[in-house]
Structures are given as structure tokens and as C-alpha cells.
Amino acid sequence: MAKILIIDDDIQIVMLLKKFLTSAGHQAAGLSDSSKAMEAAKSLSPDLFILDLMMPQPDGFKLCKMLRADPGFSKSPILIITAMDISNSDATIFGANGYLAKPFNFDELVATIDNLLDTEIQ
Secondary structure (H helix, E strand, O other), X not given: OOEEEEEOOOHHHHHHHHHHHHHOOOEEEEEXXXXXXXXXXXXXXXXXXXXXXXXXXXXXXXXXHHHHHOOOOXXXXXXXEEOOOOOHHHHHHXXXXXXXXXXXXXXXXXXXXXXXXXXXXX
16 A cells, blocks of 8 residues: 555545545545645655646646655655646656646556556565
8 A cells, every 4th residue: 555645736636536546545645735745745755646737836847846856755756647738758857757637547547656656666
């Protein structure tokens, strides 16, 4: 069971992801206020982060950079889930390990998370 921290300004997305990831066997926590993300990350020590990009400050781009700058999270997997039109290679430019477009398929989400967690363990 992995600890996953979801950060998205849409509370409905946060609640949906928490419910789904919990039912998939993960321990999920979520925030709709990105300004509290670093504090929550340090408190929870998640195994993986799920971030939206389009949020009030800090937005997902900045938050991803902040996580990468923190020695405790510099190697933690970060999955971007956003409605923005970007590619997976664009997501990795600012430090993310993967990208899914909204709306996303839950099976694809689980497969992506499992892959990111497996890659981290190796």
C-alpha cells in the first residue's frame, strides 16, 4: 500500500481520486489548497504525488519544482493530471515523472501509478 498525496484545486477531483485510490488499496490524502502542499508532504511523507497544473499559487509547475528542490522529495514520483494540453515530455521538463490528461481512465491511472512506484523501488 502506497501513500499518495493528491493536490488539485478542484475538491471534487480530490475526493474522487481519494475514494478510488483507497479502494485500489492505497492510502490517499488530498488537498485543494496548494499553498499547504509542502507542509502536508513533510507531515505525511507520501510515496507518490499527484498534482494538477492549473491551480492558484503555487501552481503545479512551481509546486513540482519545490518538491524537487526538497531533499526529502527530490526522487519521489510525481504524476501530473491536468486538462492542459501538454505532452509527457513537457511534464518531465519541470520534474514530473508522468502525465495523464483529464478526463482520464481509472485503469490507466492505476497502471501509471503502479509503474511509477515500481520504477522508484528499482
